[in-house]
Amino acid sequence: MAETILEVEDLVKHYPLTQGILFKKQVGAVKAVDGVSFGLARGETLGIVGESGCGKSTVAKMLVNLERPTAGAISYKGEDITKLSGRALKAVRRNIQMVFQDPYTSLNPRMTVGDIIGEPYDIHPEVAPKGDRRRRVQELLDVVGLNPEYINRYPHQFSGGQRQRIGIARGLALRPEVIVADEPVSALDVSVQAQVINLLERLQNEFDLSYVFIAHDLSIVRHISDRVGVMYLGRVVEIGTDAQIYDHPTHPYTQALLSAVPVPDPQARAHRERIILTGDVPSPANPPSGCPFRTRCWKAQQRCTDEVPPLAVPEAFPSGPAAHPSACHFADEIRPPRADSLR
Amino acid sequence: MLLEVRDLHVEFRTRDGVAKAVNGVNYSVDEGETLAVLGESGSGKSVTAQAVMGILDVPPGRIAGGEILFKGKDLLKMKEEERRRIRGADMAMIFQDALSSLNPVLSVGAQLGEMYEVHRGMSRKDAKAKAVELMDRVKIPAARERVGDYPHQFSGGMRQRIMIAMALALEPSLIIADEPTTALDVTVQAQVMDLLAELQRELNMGLILITHDLGVVADVADKIAVMYAGRIVEAAPVHEIYAAPAHPYTRGLLDSIPRLDQKGQELYAIKGLPPNLLAIPSGCAFNPRCPMARAVCRTDVPPLAQVGQDRASACFFWKECLGG
Incomplete structure (x- = not known):
């Protein structure tokens, strides 16, 4: 196992809900992230999946320090970055960069591509001396598969896929070790998604990058990830290698999520077993007691209301593919379903 | 044949020239049949649907040729008055983004009831009762209590159900669904697609499903047109x-x-x-x-x-x- 480069421990982010204008008082909290832990090894890709509102993007923002956690620790090479400030924080941030979802809004329309990709050097001038920047930017354009002569163009002159390449080039500019990609392909056309995924994989090999890859497209996550974490209502409910999660899910939510994905094979229509969940995701401002999934779970019992299930390897499966952490009281009893949920 | 599009051409005049969005499209849908129109953004799949519904922005859009036969009659030769009677009543559309397609300052009950008031001349009270019935039909829990709620009080999946309810209100024979689940999460997408398929079977409607998702197509379509x-x-x-x-x-x-x-x-x-x-x-x-x-x-x-x-x-x- 390669060294752990990023370690997240019991991360919590609560947004206060206040009432009153003059005398504000806190009446509650939106529990966007409520105790998330995972590790990321060098050169590894950790996929994080979950539905909107599950807190996956908030985790991403905390990893790159755009949000300060309410509690918990994020250790980069053993150093807790949530405690850092000033110069030390700036140095760490250089090594953890982000690629955003929407290439249409995450690039400043009034800046040229060269200025956008070169802007990180204004903040971290030690990476590239002033005279060298133009060359660096052109190199980066070349690396992400764009013509280096486009350096003076503006974002609107590019298509969605090309803009996402610009966003990726900006993320690479400071030669980071970790890239947090929040839904990097979901705004792109189907025929262009594969190009960007291939680019990300190539860059990973070339620069020995570690990825935290956040997405809701489960087949893409499986393709790119070494390990996958499934989030629901601010918590990781199951985590393991891609094969463990996709072929032997032991958490009912993971099973439902996998079975709900439309399979691009009409032959499968007749004999697919689908679990259709009822209802919607509860509000993170008022999550259910006990297991967060119990309101939609078909296995829920009294115990699920009373006790929060810990994220632990099921006792019944000490080894084998089902031996990975799952936050369900009944993970022991769950018959891992057949592995045709994804081709 | 319920709907037949023949050699349809649609253009848009822009500052930079004429954009040929649709260049000779032919397709047809029968009762009870699901046609999936698959394509990327800019392939003309939505513009074709807008031309069929008669909600194309004219200008800058212009139908440059072709025929759209609905139950044997060419929609493009009809008077606007005549088309308006068909639109909403006999063919209806479900849009991608329910939040921006619903009126934020009217309760959902009022918006659903409007269908009956305008097309069927019902009183407001009767229309409201019908609205509750519709909400029940698309499985919105506690429909009677929620009929006075506004769109922002519903979740994304529930809003899309309201869109479906609105489209189904007058039991049309053709539904055009333009990316109906793209904005939804997968578990909710499965619920909504199931509901749509069930209602389609029940009412024996023709369904045109516009999408870019090969998975959704494989799940529900009878035939495909790739644009x-x-x-x-x-x-x-x-x-x-x-x-x-x-x-x-x-x-x-x-x-x-x-x-x-x-x-x-x-x-x-x-x-x-x-x-x-x-x-x-x-x-x-x-x-x-x-x-x-x-x-x-x-x-x-x-x-x-x-x-x-x-x-x-x-x-x-x-x-x-x-x-x-």
């Missing part, structure tokens, strides 16, 4: 197209889906970018991105030719594509 640069490049029953595509674009789309046995390998990617509608490549619009392109593809437009029972492909080399 590229304003033309249909392949049309076929759903089973056949997935088993053996007859156009390199369809083939490319299917090949770029990540598959289990390709883990760790490079994904197949269609090279290049979708075309600019102001300057569609000469010959076959797909030729600059096509791995099979030859000289003839750059000069001649391949016709949508019969390549089997109920199958058509707009590729000169469809035989090769089917075979290899």
Whole structure:
């Protein structure tokens, strides 16, 4: 196992809900992230999946320090970055960069591509001396598969896929070790998604990058990830290698999520077993007691209301593919379903 | 045949020239049948649907030719008055983004009831009762209590159910659903697609499903029309197209889906970018991105030719594509 480069421990982010204008008082909290832990090894890709509102993007923002956690620790090479400030924080941030979802809004329309990709050097001038920047930017354009002569163009002159390449080039500019990609392909056309995924994989090999890859497209996550974490209502409910999660899910939510994905094979229509969940995701401002999934779970019992299930390897499966952490009281009893949920 | 679109052409006048959004589209839907129109952004799939519904922005849009036969009558030759009676009542549309398609300052009950007030001349009270009935039908819990709520008080999935309820209100014979689940999460998407399929069966409606998701298509469609640069490049029953595509674009789309046995390998990617509608490549619009392109593809437009029972492909080399 390669060294752990990023370690997240019991991360919590609560947004206060206040009432009153003059005398504000806190009446509650939106529990966007409520105790998330995972590790990321060098050169590894950790996929994080979950539905909107599950807190996956908030985790991403905390990893790159755009949000300060309410509690918990994020250790980069053993150093807790949530405690850092000033110069030390700036140095760490250089090594953890982000690629955003929407290439249409995450690039400043009034800046040229060269200025956008070169802007990180204004903040971290030690990476590239002033005279060298133009060359660096052109190199980066070349690396992400764009013509280096486009350096003076503006974002609107590019298509969605090309803009996402610009966003990726900006993320690479400071030669980071970790890239947090929040839904990097979901705004792109189907025929262009594969190009960007291939680019990300190539860059990973070339620069020995570690990825935290956040997405809701489960087949893409499986393709790119070494390990996958499934989030629901601010918590990781199951985590393991891609094969463990996709072929032997032991958490009912993971099973439902996998079975709900439309399979691009009409032959499968007749004999697919689908679990259709009822209802919607509860509000993170008022999550259910006990297991967060119990309101939609078909296995829920009294115990699920009373006790929060810990994220632990099921006792019944000490080894084998089902031996990975799952936050369900009944993970022991769950018959891992057949592995045709994804081709 | 319930709906037949024949050789439809739609253009948009822009500052930079005329954008040819739809260039001779033919498709048809029968009662109880689901046609999936598959394509990327800019392929003309939504514009075709807007032309059928009669909600195209004119100008800048312009229908430059063709016929749209609905129950045998050409919609394009009808007076606006006549079309308005059909629209909403006999054909209805479900849009992608329910939040921006619903009126934020009217309660959902009022918006659902409006269908009955305008088209059926019902009183407000009767219309409200009908609205509750509709909300029950699309399985919105506690419909009676929620009929006075506003769109923002509902979740995304519930809002999409309200859109479906509105489309179904007058029991139309044709529904056009434009990316109805794209904005939804997968578990909610499954609920909504199930509901739509169930109601379609019940009312024996024709359904045109516009989407870019090959998975959704495989789940619900009877037949598929694949669009590229304003033309249909392949049309076929759903089973056949997935088993053996007859156009390199369809083939490319299917090949770029990540598959289990390709883990760790490079994904197949269609090279290049979708075309600019102001300057569609000469010959076959797909030729600059096509791995099979030859000289003839750059000069001649391949016709949508019969390549089997109920199958058509707009590729000169469809035989090769089917075979290899």
